[in-house]
Amino acid sequence: MSIVVQKYGGSSVADVSRIKQVADRVMRTRREGHDLVVVVSAMGDTTDDLLGLAKQVSPNPNRRELDMLLTAGERISMALLSMAIRELGGDAISFTGSQSGIITNDRHVDARIIEVRPFRVQDELARGKIVVIAGYQGVSYRREVTTLGRGGSDTTAVAMAAAVGADYCEICSDVDGVYTADPRVVPAARRIGTLSYEETQELAESGARVLNAQAVEFAKEQGIAIYARATSSPLPGSDPSADGSVVRRHPPRMPGAVVGVASERDVLVLHAVPERPARPFALQDVLALLDEHHVAGKQLHVSGERLTLVISRENLHEEARVRDALAARFGQGVRISDTLGAISVVGTGINASFDNVRRGTEALGAQGMSIDGIATSSFRITWMIDRSRLDEAVRLLHVTFIEQPRQPAP
Ligand code: ADP
Ligand code: ASP
Ligand code: MG
Numbered sequence: 001m002s003i004v005v006q007k008y009g010g011s012s013v014a015d016v017s018r019i020k021q022v023a024d025r026v027m028r029t030r031r032e033g034h035d036l037v038v039v040v041s042a043m044g045d046t047t048d049d050l051l052g053l054a055k056q057v058s059p060n061p062n063r064r065e066l067d068m069l070l071t072a073g074e075r076i077s078m079a080l081l082s083m084a085i086r087e088l089g090g091d092a093i094s095f096t097g098s099q100s101g102i103i104t105n106d107r108h109v110d111a112r113i114i115e116v117r118p119f120r121v122q123d124e125l126a127r128g129k130i131v132v133i134a135g136y137q138g139v140s141y142r143r144e145v146t147t148l149g150r151g152g153s154d155t156t157a158v159a160m161a162a163a164v165g166a167d168y169c170e171i172c173s174d175v176d177g178v179y180t181a182d183p184r185v186v187p188a189a190r191r192i193g194t195l196s197y198e199e200t201q202e203l204a205e206s207g208a209r210v211l212n213a214q215a216v217e218f219a220k221e222q223g224i225a226i227y228a229r230a231t232s233s234p235l236p237g238s239d240p241s242a243d244g245s246v247v248r249r250h251p252p253r254m255p256g257a258v259v260g261v262a263s264e265r266d267v268l269v270l271h272a273v274p275e276r277p278a279r280p281f282a283l284q285d286v287l288a289l290l291d292e293h294h295v296a297g298k299q300l301h302v303s304g305e306r307l308t309l310v311i312s313r314e315n316l317h318e319e320a321r322v323r324d325a326l327a328a329r330f331g332q333g334v335r336i337s338d339t340l341g342a343i344s345v346v347g348t349g350i351n352a353s354f355d356n357v358r359r360g361t362e363a364l365g366a367q368g369m370s371i372d373g374i375a376t377s378s379f380r381i382t383w384m385i386d387r388s389r390l391d392e393a394v395r396l397l398h399v400t401f402i403e404q405p406r407q408p409a410p
Helices: 016-031 046-057 063-087 119-126 153-164 197-205 213-222 283-292 319-333 355-366 387-403
Strands: 003-008 035-040 092-095 102-104 113-116 130-134 137-140 145-147 168-173 226-230 245-247 260-264 267-272 297-303 306-312 334-337 340-346 371-377 380-386
Touching: 003 016, 003 153, 016 035, 016 063, 035 063, 035 119, 035 153, 046 063, 063 092, 063 130, 063 137, 063 145, 092 119, 102 153, 113 153, 119 130, 119 153, 130 153, 153 168, 153 213, 197 213, 197 260, 197 340, 213 226, 260 387, 267 283, 267 319, 267 340, 283 297, 283 306, 283 319, 297 371, 319 334, 340 387, 355 371, 355 380, 355 387, 380 387
Parallel strands: 003 035, 003 168, 035 130, 092 130, 102 137, 168 226
Antiparallel strands: 102 113, 137 145, 226 245, 260 340, 267 306, 267 334, 297 306, 340 380, 371 380
């Protein structure tokens, strides 16, 4: 029988009635003759609420204990969904990440999956069960419980799809696919029918929450097709791209064409300049201290003696401690800016000429948005601007590049 992996995000299991609707969708899929593995996120804002509790107890919560706490969220939804499926006459069994064989490295709070040993999952599928798995979590080689970083349930789903040889992996959310920008911010955003792995990964890394970047990276490595669609949408028919978005190997589009705009609000920008002779240090020392505190940088730029680093705050839960350590060791040599956000446009060959950089820079400048930095790769152009104007900037660049596109310069 064909195996299907479905993942339901937090908003899809936010309350009991929605859990029952998910159970119904699972049962309909089952009746179509598929074996099913269902991955769930924590209910609604549970993960944020648990983090809030931790912060009330400790401003710098211990990373291991955070993982013990945060994994409880997905455990609640897996058990409730399993019960709801049973209520509808299905035979379901739930597993934690550890029970389903998700093995990670030993980095707490943003662990990476190293391998999947899905033996219990496969045994239960062979017994005809619907297997419900808690997303976002695993177990390290040291037998410690770990979490996969925010949005990590998508990664669980894709890794499990690869491990059990699923026909496809469906990521079900409150939005019916990947759009040219966050539809909550840009009402004119359009759904993209088919995307390449690279485009999707860049969009995700630039802040488009709809799919997790590491999940897409896994899908690319393993050649798994991801179908992103709304939980409320019908089951995939003969043409799975008819509704929703499909992420898979995709023939290149016209180089330079922009597929989407994304933004990231919750970033810190670190500037390091050794104060000679007051307090000499090597730029490497700054990176070593950040590594000691498990701080993950997004964009690193070194020019002469100056280092600039963009840090995503998503999985940084000990910010106060890191700031104190930087100040104690490097004094005024390290400054942190907490007012900037990143806006990116994504597309294959986007910086083949400077046309796109110029157009974006001009459009932002014309609205009086000052640009603190620009970074490019062959898939992305990112501008650092005042965080308070990010949404406005997303709408502006969406008009510039997608609603009124121009042929890219040869
Ligand atoms: P889930 O809980 O189902 O994992 P998320 O909140 O993680 O859902 O992701 C879905 C949200 O991502 C949508 O509600 C939407 O506002 C946001 N989003 C941001 N960028 C995009 C985009 N380019 N396309 C679709 N949704 C996007
Ligand atoms: N519950 C986790 C989070 O809120 C994981 C996920 O939803 O994918 O980040
Ligand atoms: Mg998500």
